[in-house]
Amino acid sequence: MTSSTHTMAPPANNVRVDARTWIAVAAGLLGAFMAVLDIQITNSSLRDILGTLSATQEEGSWISTAYLCAEIVVIPMTALFVRALGQRRYLMITTALFLAFSTLCGTAWNLQSMIVFRMLQGFTGGALIPMAMTLVMTRLPASKRAVGMAMFGLTATLAPAMGPTLGGYLTELYGWPSIFYINWVPGVLLIAGMYWGLDKEKSNLQTLIKADWLGIAFMALGLASLTIFLEEGNSKDWFESSFIITFAALALVGILGWVVTSLSRAEPFVNLRLYGQRNFLVATMLSAVIGMGLYGTSYLLPLFLGQIAGYSPMQIGEVIAWVGLPQLFVMPFVARLSQKIDNRILCMFGLMLFGVSCLMNAYMDASTGYDQLMVTQVIRALGQPFVMLTLSNFAMNGVSPKDMPSASSLFNMTRNLGGSVGIAMLATSLTNREHFHSARLGESVSLFAAATQARLDTLTQAFISRGMDAATAANQAIAAIDRIVRRESFVMAYNDGFFIVAAILLGAIIPLWFADKVKSPGGGGGGGH
16 A cells, blocks of 8 residues: 555656656546547437437437446546556556447447447546546646646546537548547557556555445445436426436435445545545535536537527537637646636636626527627637636645545546536526427417517418418418427527526636635746645
8 A cells, every 4th residue: 555655646846757757647638538528429429329229319318328327436436446456557458448348339239239338438438537637646746737737627628619529520421430439549549658658556456355345336326326317307307207206316325325434434435535625625616517517518509509500510510619729729828827826816717708608608599600609619718728727726735645536536526417417407497498488479479469460471471472372371371480489489598508507607706715825836846835
């Protein structure tokens, strides 16, 4: 255990970072990018996948749910696997398995096989997200950590933006299996980077034997049930469904059991006591909020563009790309600023930009498209790096080296859970607000209103002029009015969704100021303290 703890201790602040270490860190970040990308990449290709597998939209939701369940379960377990196998061996094994299961996803022959392979893909890929953050914290000296954290922040914000874009392009050009086969490119680079960049470590399999398997079972039950509850709740009408009630109860039992067993053990598999540190608690709360923002906007905007604007997956990808590209240029600038300015100010600035961009999207109409959305996408792209980098700094500030894998796991788990909560909340809001606006518009656009009658007469005459008989033309006119009402009620519902996200992001500025003043360690000899 002493050697394991020793390898986790980051190098001294003035130590020069060699090429091997940078390659190992870059490979880890590539893995995190690949894993986050895979959450989103199937969304734009789901229609093609379901068509091939002869499955309905509701059945197809389990393709994403299975991945998210497995991913959220494995993230807290990565600290245990690292203690047992070492960073190098664990990352190489889990990446090799991830590539194997990705390939099987591309060859799935029915819905059941796809769900199983996606679950296994999530279980192996989920570990790559916290491991990237752990590599940054344990392999880089304090003076270089701002750069590392900036790069890690990019994996978390770029990947949700690029997922639909890349998925749309690959599906249109090469067919949907290619979205899984493409993982071989970063995957092989990751394995090579780990093999060359990290030293061999002794395995300590006794750690697995002595692990708190009861706590792990409770954790797996709780987090998997919570994910299923959130992902499937809206389609099954929440607590009207006995299925959803069952999983809500299982989630409660599992999470309470995990907390109790974890707090009662001297060496739990992941250290939940970290939530007792104020900075870490604030950072993880805001991480959940950012998860809602990142995944919520990645959920709403493609849906709006597909349903209202009639965009193809490739066209949607071109709009979404604008939230990714500027971040590549902003992130190095934010990394430098984080060493000089109180991170709470930077984080507040980022939350304001992100929130304002969502507020701007809350005033869309049926004609809103690429040109009108580009400005909001760029503002969002400018704001996200300020939040992601500073939250990582808050989370890791004051965490001891031996707790860094636990802190990384919990921080990233909370962000993913926030994403699930955000999507569930927005899906429910979309359904309810569409019904509400449809009813309100229906009161105004009644067949007895003079304006409606005038519009119906105009449409009826237009249809008659195309050669329809009077009765058919009248029916077509009513159907056309009905479609307009439905479309407008959906536009209003999407606007409400963006308003909710904006309110949550701007409201998060208040708890931010409960965190301590933090700056990234500077580049000088002793700037880390």
